[in-house]
Amino acid sequence: MSRFKSRSDFILVGLLRVCAVISALLVSSIIFFLWSETRPVLQTVPLQSFFKNGFWSPSEGQYSLAPMIAASLLTTLIAIGIAGPIGVFAAIFSHLFARGLIRNIYRICIGVLAGIPSVVFGFWGLIQLVPLVNRWHPPGASLLTGSLVLAIMIVPTVALLTEASFASVPRSTLHGAYALGMSRLGLFRSAIFPYCRSGVVTAVLLAAGRAIGETMAMVMVCGNIVQFPDSLFDPVRTLPANIALEMAYATGLHRSALFWSGLLLILIVTGLIVVSQIIPRKLSHENHTIEAKPPL
Amino acid sequence: MRETHSPKIQEHMMISISRLILLVAISTSTAVIAREASKNKLVITGSSTIAPLALELGKRYEKQHPGVRVDIQTGGSTRGITDARQGFSDIGMVSRSLYPEEKDLVSYTIASDGIAMIVHKTNPITSLSREQIISIYSGKIRVWQELGGKAGAITVVNKAEGRSTLELFLHYLKLKNTDIKAQIIIGDNEQGIKTIMGNPQAIGYVSIGTAEYHESQGTPIKLIPLNGLIASVDNVKKGAYPLSRSLNFVTKGQAENLAKDFIAFARSEANADLIKEQYFVPIQVKE
Amino acid sequence: MKTIRSRQSLLFDAATLVAPLIILCASLALLFPVFVHGITPLSWDFLFSEPLKSGRAGGIGSILFSNALILLVCMLVSMPISLGAAIYLSEFSPKQNYFGRIIRLSLDVLSGTPSIVFGLFGNVLFCRVMGLGFSIASGGLTLACMVLPLMIRSGEEGLRMVSHDFRRGAAALGFSAKSTVFSILIPCAAPSLIAGFVVSLGRALAETAALIFTSGYVDRMPESIFDSGRSLSVHIFDLSMNVPGGDTNAYASTLTLVLLIFIINTVATLIVRHWQIGRNLHG
Numbered sequence: 035m036s037r038f039k040s041r042s043d044f045i046l047v048g049l050l051r052v053c054a055v056i057s058a059l060l061v062s063s064i065i066f067f068l069w070s071e072t073r074p075v076l077q078t079v080p081l082q083s084f085f086k087n088g089f090w091s092p093s094e095g096q097y098s099l100a101p102m103i104a105a106s107l108l109t110t111l112i113a114i115g116i117a118g119p120i121g122v123f124a125a126i127f128s129h130l131f132a133r134g135l136i137r138n139i140y141r142i143c144i145g146v147l148a149g150i151p152s153v154v155f156g157f158w159g160l161i162q163l164v165p166l167v168n169r170w171h172p173p174g175a176s177l178l179t180g181s182l183v184l185a186i187m188i189v190p191t192v193a194l195l196t197e198a199s200f201a202s203v204p205r206s207t208l209h210g211a212y213a214l215g216m217s218r219l220g221l222f223r224s225a226i227f228p229y230c231r232s233g234v235v236t237a238v239l240l241a242a243g244r245a246i247g248e249t250m251a252m253v254m255v256c257g258n259i260v261q262f263p264d265s266l267f268d269p270v271r272t273l274p275a276n277i278a279l280e281m282a283y284a285t286g287l288h289r290s291a292l293f294w295s296g297l298l299l300i301l302i303v304t305g306l307i308v309v310s311q312i313i314p315r316k317l318s319h320e321n322h323t324i325e326a327k328p329p330l
Numbered sequence: 331m332r333e334t335h336s337p338k339i340q341e342h343m344m345i346s347i348s349r350l351i352l353l354v355a356i357s358t359s360t361a362v363i364a365r366e367a368s369k370n371k372l373v374i375t376g377s378s379t380i381a382p383l384a385l386e387l388g389k390r391y392e393k394q395h396p397g398v399r400v401d402i403q404t405g406g407s408t409r410g411i412t413d414a415r416q417g418f419s420d421i422g423m424v425s426r427s428l429y430p431e432e433k434d435l436v437s438y439t440i441a442s443d444g445i446a447m448i449v450h451k452t453n454p455i456t457s458l459s460r461e462q463i464i465s466i467y468s469g470k471i472r473v474w475q476e477l478g479g480k481a482g483a484i485t486v487v488n489k490a491e492g493r494s495t496l497e498l499f500l501h502y503l504k505l506k507n508t509d510i511k512a513q514i515i516i517g518d519n520e521q522g523i524k525t526i527m528g529n530p531q532a533i534g535y536v537s538i539g540t541a542e543y544h545e546s547q548g549t550p551i552k553l554i555p556l557n558g559l560i561a562s563v564d565n566v567k568k569g570a571y572p573l574s575r576s577l578n579f580v581t582k583g584q585a586e587n588l589a590k591d592f593i594a595f596a597r598s599e600a601n602a603d604l605i606k607e608q609y610f611v612p613i614q615v616k617e
Numbered sequence: 618m619k620t621i622r623s624r625q626s627l628l629f630d631a632a633t634l635v636a637p638l639i640i641l642c643a644s645l646a647l648l649f650p651v652f653v654h655g656i657t658p659l660s661w662d663f664l665f666s667e668p669l670k671s672g673r674a675g676g677i678g679s680i681l682f683s684n685a686l687i688l689l690v691c692m693l694v695s696m697p698i699s700l701g702a703a704i705y706l707s708e709f710s711p712k713q714n715y716f717g718r719i720i721r722l723s724l725d726v727l728s729g730t731p732s733i734v735f736g737l738f739g740n741v742l743f744c745r746v747m748g749l750g751f752s753i754a755s756g757g758l759t760l761a762c763m764v765l766p767l768m769i770r771s772g773e774e775g776l777r778m779v780s781h782d783f784r785r786g787a788a789a790l791g792f793s794a795k796s797t798v799f800s801i802l803i804p805c806a807a808p809s810l811i812a813g814f815v816v817s818l819g820r821a822l823a824e825t826a827a828l829i830f831t832s833g834y835v836d837r838m839p840e841s842i843f844d845s846g847r848s849l850s851v852h853i854f855d856l857s858m859n860v861p862g863g864d865t866n867a868y869a870s871t872l873t874l875v876l877l878i879f880i881i882n883t884v885a886t887l888i889v890r891h892w893q894i895g896r897n898l899h900g
Contacts, residue, residue: 043794047709053701054710057765058720061727064738064762071741091508093491123636131633140637143644145886149878150647151823153854154871158647160521165528172531173485173513186643193640219629240729247731249826250854258490258515269513274733278826279517281737282378283406283492296734303729311725378859381834382671389837401845403751404834518859540861547862607670609861 068297075290084294090260090276092288099295101262105270106302108177108263109252110245113184118238120185121192126222128193129200148190156254159183164255171267175257178266183255184248188241195240199233200226232317239310243303249274273299372588375403376410376423377494378518379443379537380577383608384423387596390604398588407494411435414580420589422580426494436585437578440596441610444538444574445495446561448522450530451550455479458554460572464503466533469511474531487525487534488512498575499535526551535573538563539609567611577610648875655872658865664873668836672852673862677870679838683753683846684822687832690757690842691821695765696814702765703772703810704798728766733826735763740830751845756832763827764817771816775809776802808892815885819878825850849874 079097088098128140159179168174203226211225257269258279271279273295281292374384381404388400405413407424411432414422428437447458455477458466465471466484475481488510489496500507514532516522522536527550538561541553553561556573565571579585579593595601602612662676669675702720710717739759749755779802787797803810825848833845836852847855853870856863 040793040795046795046798047705050701050705050709053698054705054720056698057702057727057769058723060762060765061723061730063742064727064730064734067738067741067746068734071737089508091491094506094508096508119632120636120639123632124640127633127637132637140640141886143637143640145882146648146875146879147640147644149819149823149875149882151825151850151853151874151878153825153850153857154647154651154875157853157857157867157871158650160524161528162646162650164525168485168529168531172483172529174529175514175525186647189640189643217623217626217629218633219626222629243729247729247733249731249733253517254521254858257513258517259512269515271515274731274826277733277737278829279490279515280492281830282404283408283490285408285412288492293737296731296737299731299734300726303731304726307722307725307729311722382860385671385834385836392837399840399844401751401833401835403845520858520861520863523861524857543861 065297065300068293068300071293072290072297075287075294078287079291087262090271092280092284092291095287097287097291098260099273099291099298101260102271102273102276102295103298104262105177105256106246106272106274106299109180109184109256109270109272110242112177112181112266113188113245114238114242116181116185117189117192117241121189121237121241122196122234124189124193125196125200126218126226129197129226130218130221144190144193147186148194152187152248152251155183155187156251159251159255167267173257173267173269175255175269176267177256177263177270180252180256180270180272183251184245187248187251188245191241191244192237195237196230196234199230199237202233203229232313232315235313235317236310239306239313243306246302246306247274247299248272249278253278370397370588371399371401372421372592373401373403373419374421374423374579375405375413375419377407377425377577378404379425379495380423380440383441383577383605383610384596386604386607387592387601390601391592391595400592406492407497408492411580414582417582420581421585421592424494424578424580426498426575427578428580432580435580435582437580438585438593438597439576439578439613440593441577441605441612442566442574443577443610444561444563444566444571445499445535446538446541446573447533447535447554447556448526448541448551449533449554450526451552452530453479453552455554457556457558459557460503463556464505467503467510467512468505482531485514485529485532486510486512487514487516487522487532489522489535490515490517493517494575495535495537498573502573523549523551537609538566538571538574539611543609563609563611576613651868651871651875654865654868655870658869659872663866663869667838668852668866671860671863672836672856672866673860674866677849677852677866677873680836680847680849680852680870681873683832683839684848686753686839686842686846687756687760687828687848688818688821690754691760691764692814692818694758695761695768695817698761699765699768699772699813700803700810702769703776704802706769707773707776708794708798708802724766724769727762728770730763731826732763732824735759736827736830738762739827744831749843751831751833751835753832753839753842753844753846756828756846756848757842759827759831760821760824763824764821767820768813768817771813772806772810775806775813778809779805808888812885812888812892815881815888819881819885822874822878822881823850824848825854829854849877 084097084099086098087100089096090098128137132140163179164174167176167179207225211221252272252275256272256275258271258275259269260271263270277292277295284292381402384402388402391400392398407426410422410424413419414435428435449455462477467486471477473483514525516525519536519540522534523544526532526534542563544551545553555561559565559571561571566574581589585593605612664676665678666676667679668677706717739755743749743755743758744751783801783805787801828848828851832848834847835845836847839846849870853867856867
């Protein structure tokens with residue numbers, strides 16, 4: 035380690051590296067501990083029976099997770115479908131149009147929404163939103179209600195991350211577009227979007243990661259029936275809701291199966307993150323071929 | 331300018347590092363002390379129905395016995411049994427009678443409670459028989475007009491797996507959980523109340539005490555008599571109501587020392603007010 | 618052609634106006650009931666007195682105290698580790714470095730890991746394997762794991778913002794790595810480091826799912842960090858889901874929590890804004 039000037043430097047960098055390694059090891063240790071708790075159920079129950087259509091009834095030895103995986107994916111997809119456009123347009127609004135007081139009000143709203151604990155979203159959903167949806171189509175607690183609550187929860191994530199990616203648009207490009215007297219749409223399409231395409235994709239994928247792991251609010255508004263929904267108004271139970279609902283009551287194989295669903299959640303999230311790192315890289319390659327990267 | 335900061339920053343670093351070391355040191359020593367003091371600590375785990383009551387009993391007990399700590403963790407009756415059996419806890423909370431295979435534990439009844447069928451206040455139904463409830467919960471009757479109510483689909487509200495309320499209910503109806511066709515599954519009592527007050531077509535079941543409290547507070551719910559018997563705390567007290575259960579403390583073997591004292595404390599006349607405060611029925615213990 | 622384009626343009630403008638309106642409505646709809654029902658029972662007395670009758674009566678004094686202890690443990694553990702990792706990643710590990718890439722990927726996975734999974738993990742590792750049981754220490758350590766990626770990421774970004782001129786200057790003056798880190802990098806990046814800590818504090822304060830299985834349910838005043846202590850968010854969950862007549866205090870506790878988080882986030886924004894202005898002057 036000749037590049038360090040003294041022993042104290044060597045120790046310092048060693049310590050820093052230890053910190054980095056500790057943080058990195060955390061993921062593997064989470065997976066390790068979940069795995070060690072999962073093993074009993076994987077040894078007794080054949081792997082495919084978790085993914086086959088069937089009942090979730092641990093007291094009767096039935097451990098089908100398929101309907102809950104489907105429910106988690108569906109609520110997340112619908113929530114992204116709603117929150118994605120709203121978040122992106124809100125980011126455009128804040129970046130291009132909002133000034134002064136209006137922009138501050140918008141900032142406060144986003145900040146408040148981003149900071150509200152999920153229990154509060156759940157409480158609100160149960161008291162206000164579920165009865166509302168019920169009047170439209172019973173039973174109220176449903177795939178739709180869950181997705182709506184999730185959508186509100188992840189809008190700030192999408193909006194904030196998207197707006198952050200707008201910052202990479204070079205000023206000169208923006209000024210040029212303004213000078214050409216472009217409409218807002220034209221401005222966005224030609225001057226902003228090419229630069230922040232990958233940022234938007236990352237924002238949406240990270241928001242999806244947050245949505246799929248959401249727990250307490252989903253326990254309160256989804257209805258918690260383990261089933262494949264036939265319509266938007268059917269109640270569903272998501273994977274994290276299942277853990278929260280039954281963990282405290284579970285023993286033996288049942289508990290082990292809940293750890294298994296936790297492990298599955300991590301795997302799904304890891305998949306999302308790997309994809310979110312590959313897609314932007316591809317998109318930015320396209321960028322390079324379309325137009326030269328702006329000078330720094 | 332910048333360099334003059336450096337000793338200060340280093341000092342700060344040193345302070346925070348030494349604080350961390352101190353914290354670790356304190357932690358280990360306190361852990362040792364905590365282990366020493368565990369003689370005076372009572373760990374109680376189990377049923378979420380009993381937990382709020384146990385918390386209050388524990389607080390009063392701590393006040394009267396300085397130096398004693400009573401720790402309560404919720405987790406359902408099943409958990410109460412497992413923890414007591416494995417020695418994780420001193421006392422388990424179980425909100426039903428013990429099953430035959432659980433007779434290795436000793437149970438002490440501290441209160442009783444009933445389960446009431448509840449619907450929205452605007453629901454015209456006045457009474458339900460056991461057979462009708464079976465038909466509703468197994469999905470044979472799906473609309474209210476078949477029971478003489480207003481037109482509309484029934485929203486069946488059931489409890490989540492592991493809750494002893496569910497076990498008692500299933501036992502009474504002689505159904506398996508997989509037979510039940512529910513539209514909403516809830517965790518704790520209050521979620522049931524909130525679900526039903528927001529849904530005029532819903533039917534569910536919760537602890538009678540909770541339901542009576544809400545009815546008296548003007549919450550738009552209604553307790554439905556079961557087989558003609560009014561669901562009330564009074565009827566539970568008389569033993570006349572079929573869907574009732576005992577709330578128990580269980581111990582591995584006969585309760586000893588602190589656990590024994592605490593159970594006696596929980597069952598004593600003097601503390602019955604805490605039980606009534608939670609809308610349960612105190613039991614008469616013959617001393 | 619022209620009409621189509623202008624119609625598209627009109628739609629686009631409409632959408633950019635509707636989206637923030639939806640956000641405004643949603644936040645008002647969420648906060649309005651909390652304010653209306655929460656403001657009456659909220660008082661100094663409520664904030665500092667012990668909960669009575671399972672939380673139906675009395676206040677949230679002991680719960681705020683437990684929550685503060687949980688956050689303290691969380692911050693004491695996560696701050697040094699995240700600072701170290703952030704400095705390592707930004708200064709001593711080039712972006713294309715294999716080791717650095719693995720660390721970054723695992724941090725990304727960690728930041729996406731659902732909080733309930735942290736709860737499961739904390740329950741096994743801290744409560745059972747390390748024998749801490751349901752305690753404030755277990756809860757704090759679990760939260761520390763949860764906020765670590767957020768802190769490291771914001772710290773790393775803050776450090777990268779420090780102009781390279783400073784580093785070159787330090788190198789030219791023959792500074793050791795140690796004095797570069799402590800006398801240049803940390804002071805320069807301090808505002809963004811602090812902002813990262815504050816944001817993480819808000820995240821930790823809002824957490825429920827990870828704490829239910831780790832710090833537990835007991836609502837009395839804790840005597841040490843090895844006592845079980847209920848956090849504010851767990852208290853809200855229990856009051857609204859398990860305690861008949863708990864709604865009034867649930868609203869008041871919710872209002873307290875929302876206000877606390879709002880204050881914390883405002884502080885973080887102010888720090889960042891102050892810092893940005895300062896930076897623009899320098900640049």
